[in-house]
Amino acid sequence: MSCCAPGAEMALDVVDTASALPSSAEIKLASRSLGGDTNQTDLSLPTIHCAACMHAIETALKKLEGIESARVNLSTKRVSVRWHGDQVPPIFATLGQLGYQAHLFDPEIANGDKTLSELIRAVAISGFAAGNIMLLSVSVWSGAEGATRDLFHWVSALIAIPALAFAGGIYFRSAWNALRHGRMNMEVPITVGISLAYAMSLYETITHGEHAYFDASVSLLFFLLIGRTLDHVMRERARTAVSGLSRLAGRGAIVLRTGRVREYLPVGQIEPGMDLVIAAGERVPVDGDILNGSSDIDCSLVSGESTPRPVGPGSDIQAGTLNLTGPFTMRATAAAKDSFLMEMVRLMEAAEGGRSQYRRIADRVSALYAPMVHLAALMTFLGWMIASGDWHVAGTIAIAVLIITCPCALGLAVPIVQVVAARRLFDAGVMVKDGSAMERLAAIDTAVFDKTGTLTFGRPRLVNAPSIDPALLAIAADMATHSRHPYAKAISIFSGSSSQPGLASISEHPGFGIEATMEGNIWRLGRREWAKSEAQSVGQGKYGSNGGTVLSRNRMIVASFDFQDAARADAGAAVKQLQDANVSIEMLSGDTAQACRELAKSLRIGNFVPSLLPSGKVDRIEALTRAGHKVLMVGDGLNDTPALGAAHVSMAPASAADVGRNAADFVFLRESLLAVPFALDISRQAGRLIRQNVAIAILYNVFAVPIAISGHVTPLTAAIAMSASSLIVVTNAMRLQAFKKRAVPGNGLPERRACLDIRDQSR
Amino acid sequence: MTTLVYLIPVALFLGALGLAGFLWAVRSGQYEDLDGAAERILIDRDDEPDGLTRRANMWN
Known part of the structure; x- marks a missing residue:
């Protein structure tokens, strides 16, 4: 046995429904060919967390025949296995014996990683440039003159070129994209400020001028890129954690051909009229009728019905239901693309709208900010032209205005807060997809819950x-x-x-x-x-x-x-906390009125609508939205997916259906529903801090702009002012970390300690 | 002034060396599993059978 996997309660307390190990055909389908007959399979192992785990897994896997290498990545909690030959090595069985539950991972489209390494390279290059230019600038400020100053300026100009080309490129592209679509974002004033500052400094250098702003334009890039990279890393971690959860729907099914030949086909290739064999523990891939065999099926993800349904020959079953007790043969009546699952995806896409219309705080601020700043610079130029008549003086001062107002603090004001907030949510087992989700969550006034699987476990309890x-x-x-x-x-x-x-x-x-x-x-x-x-x-x-x-x-x-569907731990407390936070609660369910009434009573939920179809849930949410409410939808089933898409912001538990999990803005990995009020609380605190930060950034401009317009800004004052304002904004964001820690849901004993305990015992 | 002519290039060269080293490290995947790297130091290689390895194997 491994040291810690069975004992340590990791973040994933996900209810394990009776799931079968993936067949070797499915593993093959999910692996990626590396040329020759070598394949790579990526698995996610949510329960690994120490050196002994890694060692056990790697040595056990390498002993298997056909395996070339196995490498555990502890940060992403994955293992990638390279194997060759036609026979798939018994990876899952081996890991199971060691006590680790593994999930197949789709072949990686290494898109996110590429962005990250580009960002890291950009940070490195701009950091190098900023450091060196700042050194040279300090020499200039401390009195270098004449030829020495010119030399320093020229060296700075040279160092700045790769930084602008490489690190600045990220901003230039984004700004160009926004302008082309007639929009305004924070990147536009940044791009204008940086490139004009560089152009003006270059002109100054050529004409042996005194003031060059190379340091300002490069260190600005450096600060902004740090914020951007942290933001990306945080989102990537959340995304990895969500995509590492087990896939509920199979990738294919065993098809019975004429002559009793069994063949494993991907879901997309299953056509109506084919006969499929569904083993106990598998999910039904397409809609169909049962030919022979009888079993019980769990419809909780599909319809929200909590009671398992006995089925036998002749019963029709929907895609996405789980076969619980016995194997059966079914005849497909619809292809996967016409099955219940895809119907839900289409309904969800149709319902999407509330969220795509949302404009992020940073974009809204910059839509006002950028024109004002540019107008101010233009007015300064015109004013100085009239006053002095010297276009060089007027141009220099106008560009100084642009540099001093270049939204360094503003560009950091929003992402830094969201990074800190996402970090706190991550520690509490709540994954947030992007920053806009937090902004939207902070605005809600109504929370709509699904019943089965969300407020309850979707799992009966003997009463x-x-x-x-x-x-x-x-x-x-x-x-x-x-x-x-x-x-x-x-x-x-x-x-x-x-x-x-x-x-x-x-x-x-x-x-x-x-x-x-x-x-x-x-x-x-x-x-x-x-x-x-x-x-x-x-x-x-x-x-x-x-x-x-x-x-x-x-x-x-x-x-x-007598059985009753057990309410999730702390469901009552979560509902109460939400009500205390002035959020009205509603329960929508596909289950019977009787079952809903009992649960609503025990959790003190005033409003509930039972026996809803998936479109009914969407209608209800749209009605609430029309009435001016901002709705949070919390749900897990396939039947909730369209509603997750329709709501202003959505949350799903880790046990949710795959589509729902991907559609939701937040995914919480632990069992407790307290994750919902916790996420709301953090999002509201983050919203407050973002507004404070924006206010600080604007206040800074109120002081700095008059100085710049009057022509008293030098490169030294610009550098000090910009760094100081950035520091203030970042420090303010860090306060979120220190806010009183409310009881975090399911924050049991730290994983590492669990590991060590068991190590001690085994000595 | 003359000292600057070679001191600045030397300083920049050394800085660039560090930068190149960092970029190489990123590209060769050294930052891909920071937690794992921290823990791997605790794993003994199997080709060095000593007391520590035996103890490590007891957990498995």
Whole structure:
């Protein structure tokens, strides 16, 4: 066993629904060919966190036949395995034996990494240039004159060229993009300021002038790039964490061809009329009808229904449902692109709008700021032209105005706060996709929750355990350990440490229950009609009816079990905190009115709408939006996906369907729902700090601009003023880190300590 | 003034050397797994069987 994987509770307390290991065909589909017959497969391993983990994994994998190399990346919690040959090595089984749960990762399109390395290179080059130019400038300020000053200026001009070309290019491109689309962003005034400063300094250098602003234009770039890079790193970390979660939908399915040939096909190639084999623990890839076999299916992600549905030959099933207990064969009635899943994606795309219309604070500020600054510079130029008549003096002063107002502090004001905020959210297990999500979250006044899987676990809990005879409960629990039906799992929690001695010939009847014999008695645990009937199975027509779950001895019912979908930890507290923060709460569900009413009552949610179709949820959110509300949608199911897209801002738990997780702005990895009020709280604090920072930046301009217009700015004062304003803004952002730490959801014992504890034990 | 003529190029050259080193490190993937690098120092290589390795293997 490995040192720490089983013991340490990592951030991912995700409920593990009965999931099968990916087949070798699926692994092959998800790996990338490196030429020859070498393949690379990337897996995410959320539970690794120390040297011993890495060592165990790497040595175990390298021992397997066909594996060339295995390299663990601890920062991204991934392992990339290179293997050759036609046979896929048993990677998953090996990792499973070590105690690590792995998820397949799609072949990486190394897009994000490219941006990051470009940013890091830009920071390095502009940092080098800024440092050297600043040194030369200090010599100039401290009195270098004549030829020496000219030499220093020329060297500075040379050093600045690669910095502007390489590091400045990022800003120039972005500014050009914005201008071309008739928009204004923060990059436009930055670009104008930097390039004019450089051009004017070059002219000064050629004409042996006194004032050159090379240091200002390059150190400005350097500061801004640091903010931009930190922002990117933070977002990338959140994105990696989300994309490393297990994929719920399979990449393909086993198709039965004529002549009983089994073939693994990617989901996209499955056509109507094909027969598919679905094993227990797999998700149904396309809509279809069951041909033979019976099972129970979990519809919670699809419809929000919390009770598993027994199915048998003839039942039609939707793509995205989870097969729980028994294997079955189904005939596809629709291709993947016409299946329920894609319908949801289309509905979501149609619903998108609220979010694309949102304009970020920085863009809104710069839309006002940039024209004002440029107008001020132009007025200065005209004013000095009239006053002095010397175009050189007028030009120099006008450009000094541009340099001093170049929004260094303003360019940092927003991203730095968001980096600090995202960092705090990350530590609490909340991943935020981008900064605009935080701005939108801070503005909400209504929170809409899905029921199954969001407010609840989507997992039943036995509620009448105290009223059941303990001896019978123990028998039922032991029987239940042999099934992965959610009800059976709920009962099996009550199994004692000592196993029942006489329990024998245990068999599961998918769709009905479990049968066992003990001391000559036949025990059955399962559906009422089946448990008290003589036959092995009851008539087909009764699939879907739910007579309750009972335990019977020789067909006499001796105990019955009541289940309820368990509310998430702290769901009530989360709802209360949100209400205290002046957010009105609503619950939308596809489940029955009865189930909704009970939960709403226990969580004190006033408004709820039951039995909604996916489009119904969108309609409700759009109605709220029209009424002037800013809506936060929290949901996990496929049926919530369109609503996640329609809302002003959206959140999803890590256990959500893949599409939903990708659509949501925030994904929280821990079980507790307190992540929602926590994210709201941080976003509001961040919003306050951003406004303060913008105010500081503007206040700085109020003081600095008159000095610049009157022509009293020198390169030295410009450098001091700009650095000081940036420092103030960054320090103000850091205050977010120090704000009183509210109880962070699920912040159990630190992972590392868990690791060490186990190490100590094993010594 | 004459000292500057060679001192400035020397200073810039040394700075550029550092910059080139950093860029090389980024390109060759040295910054890709910072947490991993910190932990890897604790792993003993298998080809050096000593007391530490045996202890490390006990955990596995």
